[in-house]
Amino acid sequence: xxxxxxxxxxxxxxxxxxxxxxxxxxxxxxxxxxxxxxxxxxxxxxxxxxxxxxxxxxxxxxxxxxxxxxxxxxxxxxxxxxxxxxxxxxxxxx
Numbered sequence: 001x002x003x004x005x006x007x008x009x010x011x012x013x014x015x016x017x018x019x020x021x022x023x024x025x026x027x028x029x030x031x032x033x034x035x036x037x038x039x040x041x042x043x044x045x046x047x048x049x050x051x052x053x054x055x056x057x058x059x060x061x062x063x064x065x066x067x068x069x070x071x072x073x074x075x076x077x078x079x080x081x082x083x084x085x086x087x088x089x090x091x092x093x094x
Contacts, residue, residue: 005044007032017046027055027090030082053080057088066091 003009010032014020023031031053035042056062062072069075072089080092 010044013044013046019046019050022050023053023055023090024057024084024086024088026084026086027082027088030084030090034080034082051093053090053092055084055088055090057086062089062091 005013007029011020011025011028014022014028031049035049054065056065066075069078072081072083075081075091079094082090084090
């Protein structure tokens with residue numbers, strides 16, 4: 001049996017799994033939009049998403065993990081980056 005996951009169901013799944021703090025509300029919306037567009041017919045795996053993607057809210061956090069790169073464009077060439085309007089970014093682990 002399958003259900004269609006809406007944005008609200010997606011966000012609530014993170015709340016129910018105790019993972020709501022892992023991403024901002026804006027970050028969850030961006031992840032939902034990205035996954036909906038590029039991942040057809042997949043199961044919703046909250047823990048898997050939390051392991052595969054990280055949200056950085058400040059440049060200091062980002063460069064602490066990616067100091068080998070000169071700029072965000074270089075990171076974008078290596079993996080998925082989802083810029084957020086609040087100045088943060090979500091990066092797919094690689």
